[in-house]
Amino acid sequence: MTDVKTYGFKNDWRGEIVAGEPLHEMWIRITVDDDLVIHDIEAATDHSPYRICPDIVGNFERLKGLRIVGGFTNKMKALVGGTEGCTHLVELMGPIATTAFQTIFPLKKRREKTPEEIAAEAGQPPKRPPLLDTCHAFASDSPVTKKNWPQFYTGPQDEA
Incomplete structure (x- = not known):
């Protein structure tokens, strides 16, 4: 500095x-x-x-x-x-x-291994990534979350 x-x-x-x-x-x-x-x-x-x-x-x-x-x-x-x-x-x-x-x-x-891979091998649902909601980009309703962790995405769903 x-x-x-x-x-x-x-x-x-x-x-x-x-x-x-x-x-x-x-x-x-x-x-x-x-x-x-x-x-x-x-x-x-x-x-x-x-x-x-x-x-x-x-x-x-x-x-x-x-x-x-x-x-x-x-x-x-x-x-x-x-x-x-x-x-x-x-x-x-x-x-x-x-x-x-x-x-x-x-x-x-x-x-x-990713938490998702470990959970899948153990027959358990995936754990919520610790980065979620730690910043704007990793907000649970952000496009970054939707792309990387769609199962934890809380934003609007696309209408098809």
């Missing part, structure tokens, strides 16, 4: 920050496995408004072993939120977690 201003201003720690120079510049990199467990994390604050801001980047190592599943955000904030972290770095973890999930989920789906 980089935060630049179109104007210069004084800063108590850095002196004059000129237009276009980052006030904040920070990043996070995580390494996850196929189960979305964080095995490594590196956080950095390359530019900040205060000298002490980078002092907490090491706290993000507390996230090692945490799994990106429901409740992740609350657990993450308990470990590195408030004075134990940096608002900007904590907020960056949301999109990072989403990206990790969106990267790993389709990969696992290609490797594993």
Whole structure:
């Protein structure tokens, strides 16, 4: 995340920050496995408004072993939120977690049997996909759901 201003201003720690120079510049990199467990994390604050801001980047190592599943955000904030972290770095973890999930989920789906295949083999009705109703595209009445999970589609039926 980089935060630049179109104007210069004084800063108590850095002196004059000129237009276009980052006030904040920070990043996070995580390494996850196929189960979305964080095995490594590196956080950095390359530019900040205060000298002490980078002092907490090491706290993000507390996230090692945490799994990106429901409740992740609350657990993450308990470990590195408030004075134990940096608002900007904590907020960056949301999109990072989403990206990790969106990267790993389709990969696992290609490797594993679908819930529909497992249910069919067991002679059971298919289970409702966990992605349903988690966003606009996966709404139970969306065309995406109608195409991918027609048995769970709740929108208007085509008239024939």
